[in-house]
Amino acid sequence: MPRLKRTAFAMALAATALAGLPGCRPASIARATTPSDGGALEGASELPARRALARELYVAGVPLLARYAVVHARNIDRGGAEYQGPLNVLHWVMVSAEISRAEPGATEAHEPAEAFTVAASLDLRAEPMVVRVPALPAERTYLLQLTDLQASVPAQISSRSTGNQPGDYLVVGPGWQGEVPVGIVDVIHADTTLVSISGWVQGLDTDSSGARQTLQRGFRIQPLSRHLAIAPPPITLGDWPQPLPADIARHSALFFARLEALLSFVPAQPGEANLRQRLQQLEITPPQRPLAQAATRALREGMADGQREIDQRRAALGGCDPGEVDAAHSDAISRACAAQRTLKEG
Structure with a gap:
């Protein structure tokens, strides 16, 4: 890989x-x-x-x-009009590819006419996050782009670069020096402790409502401690600046x-x-x-x-x-x- x-x-x-x-x-x-x-x-x-x-x-x-x-x-702003959902959770919506372009630096070509777009924000202050990609059929393409607060792109996970095989990707913040668990496909090093994910997964004409839900559940974000089934690290996080x-x-x-x-x-x-x-x-x-x-x-x-x-x-x-x-x-x-x-x- x-x-x-x-x-x-x-x-x-x-x-x-x-x-x-x-x-x-x-x-x-x-x-x-x-x-x-x-x-x-x-x-x-x-x-x-x-x-x-x-x-x-x-x-x-x-x-x-x-x-x-x-x-x-x-x-973060749970009472705001633009609130999509909590941190460290993937949020999905079905839109045309015209709207689903990824953030700065996206290089993946040939976006599908229809796609499930996905977005998330990773909070890496307490510990790394594991991004899981499921196995996908060859005809279904996808792109997940990670962008940090400095507008740098630490990585793109896509069908073009990694194929349609399943895999777990460890996203770590600055200075992390922990042990990489067995089974991790790659370690993605971010320069900030907040990282955005944006991208899309190709929609197929044969997709039923149940198939779409199964597809979306296959993509997942979880803290490293949960991935390893251990206690999370003890850490006190500060307030969010306005x-x-x-x-x-x-x-x-x-x-x-x-x-x-x-x-x-x-x-x-x-x-x-x-x-x-x-x-x-x-x-x-x-x-x-x-x-x-x-x-x-x-x-x-x-x-x-x-x-x-x-x-x-x-x-x-x-x-x-x-x-x-x-x-x-x-x-x-x-x-x-x-x-x-x-x-x-x-």
């Missing part, structure tokens, strides 16, 4: 927005936005540096805030405070830029000093700079379709553009 391959998305924030990109802009700004001592921005260059850093962090953070807002609406409304997320400096709160879902990885440290340079949260009006204005101007670049990319691409191939999302601007469209379309 071929191993699932990570796409170009996996370089999302570390290779572009979070690394500072000193070789891609004037050296004076590169030095100003990355103080050698990691401290706060100071001196005559403070406002230009703050604006440049705000632009960088805004572009990097847009996918995180946008994708979290979708997960929160669909699987998403920012889309208009506020584009214009308010609250964006950066919410980004900091969502970093609990993005544990630091070895060798990556320290996003938390870079956010601290903006001095946006207690016990740091209140920002002066000019500093707050610099943050908003930096956000506007980033949004302007996103809008320009949207115009150049003729829309930022979340279902386009990897090449359309190989940089932070395009990913932010696609994430905003995903949020708008729900």
Whole structure:
């Protein structure tokens, strides 16, 4: 069975927005936005540096805030109009393939005219999840795409890549170092502790109501502890942050405070830029000093700079379709553009 391959998305924030990109802009700004001592921005260059850093962090953070807002609406906000059901459960609906396109980076071609579309959100904070795929007849195709909060695609499980054989796939969060159980087809490593699943299973003309229910029951998500029939790990999970409304997320400096709160879902990885440290340079949260009006204005101007670049990319691409191939999302601007469209379309 071929191993699932990570796409170009996996370089999302570390290779572009979070690394500072000193070789891609004037050296004076590169030095100003990355103080050698990691401290706060100071001196005559403070406002230009703050604006440049705000632009960088805004572009990097847009996918995180946008994708979290979708997960929160669909699987966390039980009283909301868009609520589909709880986390770690597959949710099914019968729609045309025109609507059933997977999320950013989907490469599977020839979607069927009719399909059972499926969606879920995996919470990997406490433990890994096991995604089970049943045996399917050769004429029935399927695609399950996993997308993390950074708009990276850790894997696609599909009839094209793995055939129609049954299998259990272990989805693990950052830093997991447990033992892989016997019988696992592959281990899928995600860079965030919230991961979305979207995809479809081909519908056949011969499907009866009972056959459809049997088909859907064959696909399953369960915690690793339940898969192994052992006690779940003892862990206390924090509350869910409230998403920012889309208009506020584009214009308010609250964006950066919410980004900091969502970093609990993005544990630091070895060798990556320290996003938390870079956010601290903006001095946006207690016990740091209140920002002066000019500093707050610099943050908003930096956000506007980033949004302007996103809008320009949207115009150049003729829309930022979340279902386009990897090449359309190989940089932070395009990913932010696609994430905003995903949020708008729900």
